[in-house]
Amino acid sequence: MKITYHSPEHSKVSGPYHPSVEVSAAGIRQLHVSGQGTYDPQTGERFLGDITGQARRAMENLKTVVEGSGFRMDDIVRVTLYLVDIGDSASVNEVYQGYFSAERYPARSIVGVRELPGGQAIEIDALAAAPAP
Numbered sequence: 001m002k003i004t005y006h007s008p009e010h011s012k013v014s015g016p017y018h019p020s021v022e023v024s025a026a027g028i029r030q031l032h033v034s035g036q037g038t039y040d041p042q043t044g045e046r047f048l049g050d051i052t053g054q055a056r057r058a059m060e061n062l063k064t065v066v067e068g069s070g071f072r073m074d075d076i077v078r079v080t081l082y083l084v085d086i087g088d089s090a091s092v093n094e095v096y097q098g099y100f101s102a103e104r105y106p107a108r109s110i111v112g113v114r115e116l117p118g119g120q121a122i123e124i125d126a127l128a129a130a131p132a133p
Helices: 050-070 088-099
Strands: 002-006 020-025 028-036 076-083 107-112 120-129
Touching: 020 120, 028 050, 028 107, 050 088, 076 088
Parallel strands: 076 107
Antiparallel strands: 002 020, 020 028, 028 120, 076 120
16 A cells, blocks of 8 residues: 655645545545635635626645645545535535536535634545555
8 A cells, every 4th residue: 555645836735734634545546635615726725706707716726735745636535525504505516517427426415513723614524445556
């Protein structure tokens, strides 16, 4: 088994963790992606606007980490969405579905939480898997 710690360019961490950790064994690569929120790499601030904008920013951050770690969005097999307001699910779904092909939607859970770091309304973590080269 091989473990690789990734810190892709333009990814941001706010504590003692890596944006993603890759585990390779038995011809399979798994990428465990830490929670991605609304940090905007251009402004250096969290985007705290409407939920559609927050969802888009969090999905772009997820994409940055996944692709910057050598995987594709279609390699994602599991997603967890953390929402401060479960009522935002429909708006989040509109953004979310634009990042995956319908025949390759990952397994997913939505978890309602009281609050998230920095006042954001959404955070996303994921698991991707791909064959080893």
